Amino acid sequence: MVPTSSNGSEGGWQGSAASAWTRRLLVFGATGLSIVAATRAMHAVLSSGGLTELDVVLLALFTISFAWIAISFWSVTAGFFALMAGRQTAGLVMPAGVIPGTEAAEEKGPPLATRTAILMPVYNEDPARVTAHLQAMYESLAETGHLDSFDFFILSDSTDPAVWVAEEMNWLSFCRRVGGQGRIFYRKRRRNTARKAGNIADFCCRWGCRYDHMVVLDADSIMAGETLVAMARLMEANPRAGIIQAPPVTVNRNTLFARFQQFANRLYGPVSTAGFAFWSLGDGNYWGHNAIIRTRAFIESCGLPTLSGRPPFGGHILSHDFVEAALIRRAGWTVWLVPELGGSYEECPPTVIDYAKRDRRWCQGNLQHLRVLPAQRLRLLSRLHLVMGVMSYLASPLWLAMIVIGLLAAWQETLTEPTYFASYETLFPIWPLIDQGLAKSLFAIVIGMLLAPKLYSLVLLLRYRGAARRFGGFGRATLGVVLETVFSALLAPIMMLFHSGFVASILVGRDTGWGGQCRDDGGIGWGEALRRHGVHSLIGLALAVVSYWIEPALLPWMMPVVIGLVLAVPLTILSARQSLGRWTRRRGLFLIPEETETMPVLRRAAELADSIEGATVSSDGAVAAVVEDPLVNALHIALLPGDATPTAAEEAALASARLKLAQSEGDGPDPALLTVPEQMAVLFDPPTLRALQQDRLQDRAKAA
Amino acid sequence: MDGVIVERRVDSDAVQRLRTYFLGFGFDESVALERLIERALAALDPAERAEDVVAQIRRRVEVWFIDSLGLAMAASVDAEAIGRVAFLLSDAAQRWPQYFLDAEAPPVEMIDALRLAAPLPIPHPAVTMPEQNLSPVWSLGPVRQLLRRPASKAPQA
Numbered sequence: 001m002v003p004t005s006s007n008g009s010e011g012g013w014q015g016s017a018a019s020a021w022t023r024r025l026l027v028f029g030a031t032g033l034s035i036v037a038a039t040r041a042m043h044a045v046l047s048s049g050g051l052t053e054l055d056v057v058l059l060a061l062f063t064i065s066f067a068w069i070a071i072s073f074w075s076v077t078a079g080f081f082a083l084m085a086g087r088q089t090a091g092l093v094m095p096a097g098v099i100p101g102t103e104a105a106e107e108k109g110p111p112l113a114t115r116t117a118i119l120m121p122v123y124n125e126d127p128a129r130v131t132a133h134l135q136a137m138y139e140s141l142a143e144t145g146h147l148d149s150f151d152f153f154i155l156s157d158s159t160d161p162a163v164w165v166a167e168e169m170n171w172l173s174f175c176r177r178v179g180g181q182g183r184i185f186y187r188k189r190r191r192n193t194a195r196k197a198g199n200i201a202d203f204c205c206r207w208g209c210r211y212d213h214m215v216v217l218d219a220d221s222i223m224a225g226e227t228l229v230a231m232a233r234l235m236e237a238n239p240r241a242g243i244i245q246a247p248p249v250t251v252n253r254n255t256l257f258a259r260f261q262q263f264a265n266r267l268y269g270p271v272s273t274a275g276f277a278f279w280s281l282g283d284g285n286y287w288g289h290n291a292i293i294r295t296r297a298f299i300e301s302c303g304l305p306t307l308s309g310r311p312p313f314g315g316h317i318l319s320h321d322f323v324e325a326a327l328i329r330r331a332g333w334t335v336w337l338v339p340e341l342g343g344s345y346e347e348c349p350p351t352v353i354d355y356a357k358r359d360r361r362w363c364q365g366n367l368q369h370l371r372v373l374p375a376q377r378l379r380l381l382s383r384l385h386l387v388m389g390v391m392s393y394l395a396s397p398l399w400l401a402m403i404v405i406g407l408l409a410a411w412q413e414t415l416t417e418p419t420y421f422a423s424y425e426t427l428f429p430i431w432p433l434i435d436q437g438l439a440k441s442l443f444a445i446v447i448g449m450l451l452a453p454k455l456y457s458l459v460l461l462l463r464y465r466g467a468a469r470r471f472g473g474f475g476r477a478t479l480g481v482v483l484e485t486v487f488s489a490l491l492a493p494i495m496m497l498f499h500s501g502f503v504a505s506i507l508v509g510r511d512t513g514w515g516g517q518c519r520d521d522g523g524i525g526w527g528e529a530l531r532r533h534g535v536h537s538l539i540g541l542a543l544a545v546v547s548y549w550i551e552p553a554l555l556p557w558m559m560p561v562v563i564g565l566v567l568a569v570p571l572t573i574l575s576a577r578q579s580l581g582r583w584t585r586r587r588g589l590f591l592i593p594e595e596t597e598t599m600p601v602l603r604r605a606a607e608l609a610d611s612i613e614g615a616t617v618s619s620d621g622a623v624a625a626v627v628e629d630p631l632v633n634a635l636h637i638a639l640l641p642g643d644a645t646p647t648a649a650e651e652a653a654l655a656s657a658r659l660k661l662a663q664s665e666g667d668g669p670d671p672a673l674l675t676v677p678e679q680m681a682v683l684f685d686p687p688t689l690r691a692l693q694q695d696r697l698q699d700r701a702k703a704a
Numbered sequence: 705m706d707g708v709i710v711e712r713r714v715d716s717d718a719v720q721r722l723r724t725y726f727l728g729f730g731f732d733e734s735v736a737l738e739r740l741i742e743r744a745l746a747a748l749d750p751a752e753r754a755e756d757v758v759a760q761i762r763r764r765v766e767v768w769f770i771d772s773l774g775l776a777m778a779a780s781v782d783a784e785a786i787g788r789v790a791f792l793l794s795d796a797a798q799r800w801p802q803y804f805l806d807a808e809a810p811p812v813e814m815i816d817a818l819r820l821a822a823p824l825p826i827p828h829p830a831v832t833m834p835e836q837n838l839s840p841v842w843s844l845g846p847v848r849q850l851l852r853r854p855a856s857k858a859p860q861a
Contacts, residue, residue, distance in 0.1 A: 176793075181820055181821060181822075181823070182820075182824060185824065187826055201833050202829070204831070204833060205829035205830065205831055205832060205833065206826065206827050206828070206829050206830065207827065208830075208831060209830055209831060298833075299831060299833050300833075300834070301836065302833065302836065303832075303833030303834045303835045303836050304835070304836065305835045305836060305837070305838055307838070323838075327836050371838075372838055374840035374841050374842065375837075375838040375839065375840060375841075376837065376838075376839055376840070376841050376843075630727070630728040630729070630730065630788070630792060631789065631792045631793070633728065633788075634728070634785050634788035634789045634792060635785075635789050635823070637782055637785035638782055638785035638786045638788070638789050638823050638825075639823060639826070640782070640826075641826045642781065642782065642825075642826070643828050643829070686782065686785070693728060694721075694724050694725065694728070697724045697725075697727045697728055698720075698724045700727070701720075701723060701724055701727060
């Protein structure tokens with residue numbers, strides 16, 4: 001049941017329904033008008049010599065693609081004006097001093113009346129790094145004086161036995177370092193059904209009733225204590241809020257590629273999120289992490305079904321976040337994006353290749369939303385969020401199709417004899433002239449709309465005192481924008497081909513699986529770059545040759561696409577270099593406030609990541625680690641959830657493991673002989689682990 | 705000397721197994737270990753076979769931890785493992801060796817230390833998340849419900 005306040009409204013959300021209509025009418029009305037105007041202009045350009053079938057297709061593709069650009073542009077424009085006016089998120093009750101960084105927020109404030117669980121789902125991540133991030137958050141919360149209102153959970157779905165055991169050892173060290181016993185928990189699932197969504201659902205079923213809210217993180221998330229407290233206060237002040245999303249800022253990476261991403265996210269992100277918040281209000285979206293969720297609302301309304309059919313479109317819902325937001329909204333709870341909430345961080349992939357790998361997963365998850373899109377009783381704006389997610393990936397094949405059809409249309413033009421004399425009586429011949437001025441204007445407008453967020457962001461740097469300094473000064477920020485624009489223009493056609501390939505492979509039914517995400521600043525070698533981008537560069541060259549062959553004047557128009565594709569290999573290699581990234585930092589380029597100012601929680605996380613000597617387990621040493629050390633043995637057995645019964649395959653693996661251990665020659669059972677499924681089976685079986693440890697202790701006693 | 709006393713009462717293999725078992729609790733010091741074994745065996749039937757002796761002691765250990773840590777009696781709660789973690793983390797084998805499995809109640813500071821160090825057992829799922837309906841609008845679910853409703857209301861009428 002969704003609570004209502006005495007006046008039937010919640011934080012002015014119902015009361016501001018008229019305002020919501022006005023805001024949405026402004027953004028979507030302007031979008032609609034722009035689409036009509038641009039389509040008419042494009043029609044005029046294309047129909048100079050009469051519309052062919054190819055022209056009609058081209059016009060349709062242009063209209064869809066332009067709609068995508070237009071909605072982003074008008075949303076960002078709304079965000080720009082909201083930020084220029086210094087307006088806060090409307091419709092949400094914001095108690096005084098709740099927003100971090102404001103003067104009123106300096107005080108501790110009254111105690112929180114609710115309890116919040118902070119959830120860190122992990123899947124084969126570096127355990128020491130995860131606990132370093134969590135410890136920084138834990139200490140940051142302790143400084144707010146509200147630590148007692150929060151508990152921490154590491155929710156493991158790791159499939160690597162060595163990572164699993166290392167997670168337990170690092171969790172224990174973390175608890176001992178901060179004295180967090182009884183406040184920091186670790187849980188490993190026997191089977192990672194439904195991936196992250198299933199992991200969170202498992203938490204809800206076991207512990208959910210004990211907490212009013214849960215903050216869901218990603219393995220690379222860091223959040224400041226004051227932000228966590230602010231989010232809990234916002235939930236308390238807005239009893240109908242189901243989800244409050246804090247926009248995460250990307251930080252901590254050093255490769256050139258990552259620094260481009262961080263800079264763009266930090267500089268252009270605010271205008272984009274402000275725009276989104278301007279029109280979405282309580283119909284917002286959830287991005288899967290760095291958000292606070294009302295646990296009861298989530299339990300009641302976000303149980304995800306398994307979609308019929310096989311992956312990639314059937315099976316478990318991969319990108320669960322958008323769907324959960326839509327479901328919680330359907331149940332009457334509100335979903336908010338609050339741009340004012342700072343202190344919310346994540347890390348971005350370090351290289352183009354890692355970025356593309358992540359996009360492959362996201363692409364599949366977003367395309368799967370096509371199955372959810374027509375679900376009954378979803379709110380219109382929830383459907384729009386789903387469409388926008390789908391379009392983030394479909395835009396690429398649409399663009400590619402426009403290029404191909406544009407070339408075909410141009411080729412067709414060269415093969416067709418112009419008709420100078422009409423069938424009706426006329427004094428003058430018909431000259432098949434393309435309105436060059438209109439075509440160039442349309443092109444300029446589209447480019448202008450694409451560049452608008454960057455320009456708005458620079459204007460905002462001038463609007464707020466000290467803002468430019470946080471980005472290394474206005475001159476450097478402007479230079480950064482120019483360089484980032486060039487880089488993203490070169491990268492765009494590469495991502496277009498990546499995304500088009502992803503969409504095609506998903507449409508033919510290829511499943512991506514579930515791989516871990518790269519969290520390190522690694523480099524890319526020539527071999528891998530050639531393997532990944534060789535085809536892209538060949539396509540770029542082919543595009544140049546074909547364009548020139550059709551019409552030499554066409555080539556300059558194609559050059560932005562051609563150059564990016566031809567340079568894909570060196571672009572990926574160079575942008576993956578840490579040395580270049582660090583060089584730009586030394587030169588004051590692509591700086592973000594998190595680098596020019598001290599963010600205590602980030603600084604502490606970095607210190608801990610460097611100083612903690614995390615427990616590690618060799619790849620085949622998980623069972624041995626649990627057998628050798630009595631504490632690790634006891635800890636591991638104590639942390640096993642006692643309610644998951646083994647499958648037939650797991651029992652077979654256990655039997656096989658026992659046989660191998662019994663047949664081991666030499667000093668005793670050798671766990672290194674076990675396969676990964678056998679190791680997992682043994683690690684889930686306390687009697688075997690106890691027996692192995694007794695053998696080992698007996699050997700030790702004899703030796704002593 | 706203590707070892708001789710013990711071996712008079714039960715099979716030497718059982719004693720050896722118990723010795724190994726208690727090593728897992730951090731009883732590295734031989735005098736404390738032998739005294740513990742003697743204490744543990746005091747209430748047992750000397751005729752028990754080695755496996756049974758260890759099993760009986762394990763049950764006693766579990767009960768001791770359930771009492772000392774205030775754990776709930778549940779089949780899924782591995783009181784022995786949780787207690788062993790607490791015992792090892794609080795260094796109880798060195799600090800309070802004489803109170804483990806003793807009839808006398810352990811001192812408050814030992815209980816506090818054990819409880820502070822004990823990991824909390826993972827609870828069983830207490831609720832389920834109802835699966836949400838994502839049927840498409842064209843599946844006519846609401847229409848079907850509408851058609852079904854009069855029939856279900858008929859008895860009340």
